[in-house]
Amino acid sequence: MTIQETTREGTGARPAGRPRSEKAEKAIIEATLDLIAEGMGVSELSIEAIASKAGVGKTTIYRRWSNKEDLVVDALATLRAPLPPLTGESARDDLITLLDVMRKESGQARGRCVMNVAMSEADRHPRLMERFMKRSVEPRKQAMRQTLERGVTTGELRADLDLDIATAMLTGTMLHHTKWAPAGDLPVDLAERVVDAVMTGIAARD
Amino acid sequence: MTIQETTREGTGARPAGRPRSEKAEKAIIEATLDLIAEGMGVSELSIEAIASKAGVGKTTIYRRWSNKEDLVVDALATLRAPLPPLTGESARDDLITLLDVMRKESGQARGRCVMNVAMSEADRHPRLMERFMKRSVEPRKQAMRQTLERGVTTGELRADLDLDIATAMLTGTMLHHTKWAPAGDLPVDLAERVVDAVMTGIAARD
DNA sequence: CCGATACGCAACGGACTCGTTTCGTAAAGG
DNA sequence: CCTTTACGAAACGAGTCCGTTGCGTATCGG
Numbered sequence: 001m002t003i004q005e006t007t008r009e010g011t012g013a014r015p016a017g018r019p020r021s022e023k024a025e026k027a028i029i030e031a032t033l034d035l036i037a038e039g040m041g042v043s044e045l046s047i048e049a050i051a052s053k054a055g056v057g058k059t060t061i062y063r064r065w066s067n068k069e070d071l072v073v074d075a076l077a078t079l080r081a082p083l084p085p086l087t088g089e090s091a092r093d094d095l096i097t098l099l100d101v102m103r104k105e106s107g108q109a110r111g112r113c114v115m116n117v118a119m120s121e122a123d124r125h126p127r128l129m130e131r132f133m134k135r136s137v138e139p140r141k142q143a144m145r146q147t148l149e150r151g152v153t154t155g156e157l158r159a160d161l162d163l164d165i166a167t168a169m170l171t172g173t174m175l176h177h178t179k180w181a182p183a184g185d186l187p188v189d190l191a192e193r194v195v196d197a198v199m200t201g202i203a204a205r206d
Numbered sequence: 207m208t209i210q211e212t213t214r215e216g217t218g219a220r221p222a223g224r225p226r227s228e229k230a231e232k233a234i235i236e237a238t239l240d241l242i243a244e245g246m247g248v249s250e251l252s253i254e255a256i257a258s259k260a261g262v263g264k265t266t267i268y269r270r271w272s273n274k275e276d277l278v279v280d281a282l283a284t285l286r287a288p289l290p291p292l293t294g295e296s297a298r299d300d301l302i303t304l305l306d307v308m309r310k311e312s313g314q315a316r317g318r319c320v321m322n323v324a325m326s327e328a329d330r331h332p333r334l335m336e337r338f339m340k341r342s343v344e345p346r347k348q349a350m351r352q353t354l355e356r357g358v359t360t361g362e363l364r365a366d367l368d369l370d371i372a373t374a375m376l377t378g379t380m381l382h383h384t385k386w387a388p389a390g391d392l393p394v395d396l397a398e399r400v401v402d403a404v405m406t407g408i409a410a411r412d
Numbered sequence: 413c414c415g416a417t418a419c420g421c422a423a424c425g426g427a428c429t430c431g432t433t434t435c436g437t438a439a440a441g442g
Numbered sequence: 443c444c445t446t447t448a449c450g451a452a453a454c455g456a457g458t459c460c461g462t463t464g465c466g467t468a469t470c471g472g
Contacts, residue, residue, distance in 0.1 A: 017417025018469040024419080039330045041247050046459055057420045062461070119385055120326030123245040123318070148408075158410050165403045169375060172382030176374040179325060197371045201407025202354075204364050223447025224439040230449080252429055263450040268431070419468065430457075438449065 020064075027054040028061055032075040037109035042072055042121050042128070069128050072117075079114055080136050081105065083143055091151025092195055098144055099174050099191035106178035107185050115178065144170065157199075169198045226270070233260040234267055238281040243315035248278055248327050248334070275334050278323075285320055286342050287311065289349055297357025298401055304350055305380050305397035312384035313391050321384065350376065363405075375404045 031054035035045055045068060051058045065071040084101055086094040105111030118137070122129045148166055151157035157166075173194050177186055187193075237260035241251055251274060257264045271277040290307055292300040311317025324343070328335045354372055357363035363372075379400050383392055393399075 015417075016415075016471060018419075020418065041249060041326065041330075043247060044249050047461085048459060051420095055420085057422095058461080059421090059463090060419065063418075116326050120247070120322050122385070123322070124247075155410055157408050158406075161408055162399070162403060165379065165399060166408050168379045168382040168400075169403060169408070172378035172380070173371065173374045174378070176378030176381060179328070193368070193371060194374075197368060197375060198404075199407050199409035200364075201405050201409075202363050202367055202372050202375070203405035203407075204361055221447075222441060222445075224449075226448065253431085254429060257450095261450085263452095264431080265433090265451090266449065269448075414472085415470105417468100417470080419466100421465085421467105422463100423465100424463075425460100427460075428458085430455100433452100433454070435452080436450100438447100440445105440447080442443100442445085 021060075024054070024056050024060050025064065027056055028064070028071070029075045029078055030054070031056075032071060033079070033110060033113065036072075036075070036117060037113040039113075039116075042068070042117060042125060045072070069125065073128055073131050076114060076117070076132050077135050079110060083139060086143065086147065088150065091147055091154065091156045092199065094147045095144070095151075095170060095195045096191045098140070098147065099170060099194055101140075102171070102174045102178065103186050103188075103190050106174075112178075115175075141167070166198075170194070173198065227266075230260070230262050230266050231270065233262055234270070234277070235281045235284055236260070237262075238277060239285070239316060239319065242278075242281075242323060243319040245319075245322075248274070248323060248331060251278070275331065279334060279337050282320060282323070282338050283341050285316060289345060292349065292353065294356065297353055297360065297362045298405065300353045301350070301357075301376060301401045302397045304346070304353065305376060305400055307346075308377070308380045308384065309392045309394075309396050318384075321381075347373070372404075376400070379404065 028050060031050045032045070035049060035053060036042075047058055047061055047068065050071075051061055061071070065074070081101065084097050086097060088094065106115070114136075118129065118132065144167055145163060148157060148161065148163055152159060152161050174191070177190060177194075234256060237256045238251070241255060241259065242248075253264055253267055253274060256277075257267055260267075267277070271280065287307065290303050292303060294300065312321070320342075324335065324338065350373055351369055354363060354367065354369055358365060358367050380397070383396060383400075
């Protein structure tokens with residue numbers, strides 16, 4: 001939420017004078033994301049670097065956001081990837097679809113940056129992360145949960161399934177790959193292989 | 207490796223003058239780890255803060271390490287947790303033992319700090335991480351791999367097991383919990399539940 | 413055209429960190 | 443005792459970033 005939106009709240013009146021440049025606004029957000037994507041931590045981000053990269057005066061930033069945290073929250077919020085459409089026909093297919101979003105995102109600097117920030121800055125900026133999680137992570141978590149529950153009711157998945165551990169197995173396995181796999185893109189069939197492995201388990205059949 | 211060790215290399219000669227204080231050395235390492243454990247990123251660490259917390263002059267630090275990166279590598283290296291003894295009797299038991307190390311570590315600020323640094327600074331300080339990984343992560347990875355391989359040969363685990371994905375499932379699931387579980391310590395039986403879930407899989411039996 | 417506001421730019425004082433140097437003192441060997 | 447090296451403390455010049463201010467210009471409504 002920008003200061004602009006805040007101060008105009010309620011009144012439909014258009015303020016006098018030159019209106020704010022939407023182009024500048026976008027440039028600031030983009031520059032912020034680019035810097036984070038380049039490996040910057042939130043604490044290392046400098047308003048001056050953002051302004052410089054965005055081709056914008058610092059004034060223009062401070063006029064919109066009163067501090068770095070607000071800017072970062074707004075910037076990360078623009079990354080909300082839309083949930084992929086789920087057919088609901090097969091839990092396996094839907095899980096693959098959900099996990100494949102993670103694989104695709106991990107190939108983009110933008111996606112990696114979100115993960116990095118989410119993982120490493122949670123301790124340092126708890127309020128920031130709380131807001132971000134609620135906006136961006138929670139919907140996906142819900143989608144996976146529903147998919148798992150549906151799989152249980154259809155009999156495709158174990159009746160005694162522990163939803164928390166199942167979620168952790170699926171997303172955690174992908175997470176492990178995105179963070180520690182040898183450099184380069186992940187294999188295109190990774191999500192499928194992971195889902196099958198998680199479904200089947202590693203124990204030998206009796 | 208400290209400068210001291212480097213310069214004395216080979217010669218068994220004791221140098222003249224006052225010897226370096228081992229107490230100061232330890233205090234510096236401890237202060238570094240404490241600061242990281244408090245949520246500091248490597249880039250935010252300041253030599254001055256370390257010196258102050260350690261009750262030591264900056265000179266004493268620069269005399270031993272020529273830059274921050276070397277100091278951090280040495281500090282993290284002292285955290286090498288010894289591998290737990292593995293019985294080799296049961297793959298399940300050994301896997302639980304291995305994963306339980308992760309659970310215990312995640313309850314300590316020290317353990318969390320290592321994870322945070324490893325996850326978030328890999329992009330920014332690739333050489334640092336390469337060194338750290340080789341020293342601290344590789345041994346555990348090997349132990350898990352051997353445990354899995356042994357499980358396959360004994361018939362306890364699937365013959366067609368994909369070692370990479372199996373490793374990712376086990377450590378990734380724990381990772382997911384340590385980073386995103388609700389605050390507080392992880393349940394004591396988490397490792398056991400994870401191993402059983404990974405072994406069994408989530409699919410319904412035919 | 414006028415007042416109001418936003419723009420990019422440059423500069424400010426203050427705070428912090430860097431890596432180095434200087435100081436007086438402490439602890440070892442010869 | 444004397445040399446050598448390490449110690450903690452303090453100060454250094456250089457650099458970065460902070461959040462703010464002033465400047466001349468651009469763009470809106472009236």
